[in-house]
Amino acid sequence: MNYEEAVDYIAEVPKFTKKNKPENTKELLKRLGHPEEKYKIIHVAGTNGKGSVCAFTASVLQLAGKRTGLFISPHLIRINERFQVNQNPVSDEVFLEAFLQVQAVMDEMVKDGFYHPTYFEILFAVGMVIFAREKVEYLVMETGLGGRLDATNTVEHPIACILTTMSLDHTEYLGDTIEQIAGEKAGIIKEGVPVIYDGRNRTVEKVIREKAEAMHAPAIPFYGEMCEILEETDKSIDFVLNNRYYGYKLVTVPYLAEYQIVNSSLAMMAIRVLDPEKRISDQTIQKGIKETRWSGRMETVLPGVVLDGAHNADGIAQFLKTVQRIQKEKPVSLLFSAVIEKEYETMIREICQGGNFTSITVTQIEGSRKVSDETLADIFRKYTDAPVTAKDDVKDAFACAMEQKKDGMLFCVGSLYLIGEIKAIISEQEVQQH
Numbered sequence: 309m310n311y312e313e314a315v316d317y318i319a320e321v322p323k324f325t326k327k328n329k330p331e332n333t334k335e336l337l338k339r340l341g342h343p344e345e346k347y348k349i350i351h352v353a354g355t356n357g358k359g360s361v362c363a364f365t366a367s368v369l370q371l372a373g374k375r376t377g378l379f380i381s382p383h384l385i386r387i388n389e390r391f392q393v394n395q396n397p398v399s400d401e402v403f404l405e406a407f408l409q410v411q412a413v414m415d416e417m418v419k420d421g422f423y424h425p426t427y428f429e430i431l432f433a434v435g436m437v438i439f440a441r442e443k444v445e446y447l448v449m450e451t452g453l454g455g456r457l458d459a460t461n462t463v464e465h466p467i468a469c470i471l472t473t474m475s476l477d478h479t480e481y482l483g484d485t486i487e488q489i490a491g492e493k494a495g496i497i498k499e500g501v502p503v504i505y506d507g508r509n510r511t512v513e514k515v516i517r518e519k520a521e522a523m524h525a526p527a528i529p530f531y532g533e534m535c536e537i538l539e540e541t542d543k544s545i546d547f548v549l550n551n552r553y554y555g556y557k558l559v560t561v562p563y564l565a566e567y568q569i570v571n572s573s574l575a576m577m578a579i580r581v582l583d584p585e586k587r588i589s590d591q592t593i594q595k596g597i598k599e600t601r602w603s604g605r606m607e608t609v610l611p612g613v614v615l616d617g618a619h620n621a622d623g624i625a626q627f628l629k630t631v632q633r634i635q636k637e638k639p640v641s642l643l644f645s646a647v648i649e650k651e652y653e654t655m656i657r658e659i660c661q662g663g664n665f666t667s668i669t670v671t672q673i674e675g676s677r678k679v680s681d682e683t684l685a686d687i688f689r690k691y692t693d694a695p696v697t698a699k700d701d702v703k704d705a706f707a708c709a710m711e712q713k714k715d716g717m718l719f720c721v722g723s724l725y726l727i728g729e730i731k732a733i734i735s736e737q738e739v740q741q742h
Contacts, residue, residue: 347377347445349446350448367596376448379450384727389603390435398438451493451496468582471496490516498525534550534573544562553576565626566630615720624659644670652679672702
C-alpha cells in the first residue's frame with residue numbers, strides 16, 4: 309500500500325458515524341503498545357479557538373527548545389497537516405509507516421470481534437504512533453468532537469487540560485443547551501490534572517468548576533478584565549496580560565481578530581501552570597505568541613485578503629466584530645461557502661445584519677456536503693442589497709472576489725473546506741509564478 313492508497317482508505321471510513329465506545333479505542337491503543345504514554349500531553353477542548361490555543365502553546369514550547377508534537381483537526385489541504393512535529397507536517401513516509409502499523413492492529417481487532425475503528429479513531433491512533441516514533445517531548449492535542457466521549461479522551465494522564473470558549477455547535481451530538489455542551493467538553497478533566505479555562509461565561513464556568521472540584525483538579529480561569537488592548541492594526545493586536553502569572557506583560561498577537569487575545573492568553577497561562585519555576589522565560593513566551601502561524605483562522609494570506617474558518621454562530625459573531633472594526637477605515641468584500649449540515653441561512657442572515665459589504669461572492673465546495681452556489685446566492689439576496697455573484701467553481705469565485713475587492717479587504721469565510729481550497733489555489737499560483 310502506498311501513501312495515496314492509505315489516505316483513500318481512511319477517507320472511505322464514514323466521518324460522521326456513531327462513535328465507538330471508548331473501550332474500543334483503549335483496546336486499539338493497548339494493542340499498539342500505548343504510544344500515548346511516551347510523551348507529555350496537553351489536552352485541549354472547546355467550541356471555538358481549540359486549534360489556535362494548540363498552535364500558540366506548541367509555538368512557545370518549540371521556541372523553548374522542546375521537541376513538540378501537534379495533533380489537530382480538520383486538515384485544510386493534506387491529511388499530514390494533522391500531525392506536526394515542531395510545526396512541520398510529517399512526511400508521507402512517516403505517515404504511511406504509522407498507518408500500516410495501525411492497520412495491522414485494526415485488522416486483528418476486527419478478526420477478534422471488535423468494531424472497526426471510525427475515521428477519527430484511525431487518525432488519532434496514527435497520530436499517537438507518529439509522535440512516539442518521532443520522540444516528541446510534548447504533544448499538544450486537540451479533541452475531535454466534544455470531549456467526554458472523544459477518542460482523544462482515552463489518554464489517561466495528560467499534564468494539563470485547556471478548555472476554550474464554548475457555544476452552541478454540533479448540538480445533534482453534544483446537547484442543545486450550553487450547560488450540556490460544557491458538560492461534554494469538561495469531560496476531559498482528569499483527576500488532579502490542572503485545567504485552564506475561559507471563565508467569561510458564568511454558566512459555563514459553573515459547569516467546569518463543579519467538574520474540576522469533583523476531580524480534585526486545580527481550576528485556573530481566564531477573565532476578560534485580565535487584558536487591555538493597546539493597539540490594533542489590520543495585521544496584529546498589542547495587548548497587556550495582567551494576572552497572577554503575568555504582571556502587566558505586553559503581548560503582540562499576530563492576528564486582527566480580538567478573540568485571539570483570549571486564545572493566546574489561555575496558552576500563556578497554561579505554560580506558566582506547567583512551568584512555575586519560569587525555566588521558560590517571559591521573553592520566550594512573548595516571542596512564541598508573536599511568531600505563531602495558524603492556517604485559516606483570521607489568516608492574512610495576501611495583501612488585504614483574510615481567510616477565516618468561522619462556521620458556527622459564535623465564530624460568525626467574532627468574525628463580524630473584526631469586520632465592523634475594519635470597515636470603519638476601508639471597504640470590505642466577502643467570499644462565502646458552507647456545508648449542508650451547518651445552519652447556513654442563519655449564518656448568512658447574521659452576516660448581512662452585522663456587516664456592510666461592498667460585494668459578496670458565493671461558491672460551492674466539492675463533494676456530497678456542498679450547498680449550491682445559487683442556493684447561497686438566493687439566501688444572501690433575501691437579506692442584503694449588496695451585489696451578489698454566484699460561481700460554482702472555487703477558483704473562478706476567488707478570482708471574481710479578488711477583482712471586486714479593489715483597494716479594500718476581502719474576507720473568505722463560512723467553511724474550513726473553502727479555506728483549504730483557496731489555500732491550494734494560492735499555493736498553485738505561487739508555484740506558477742516561480
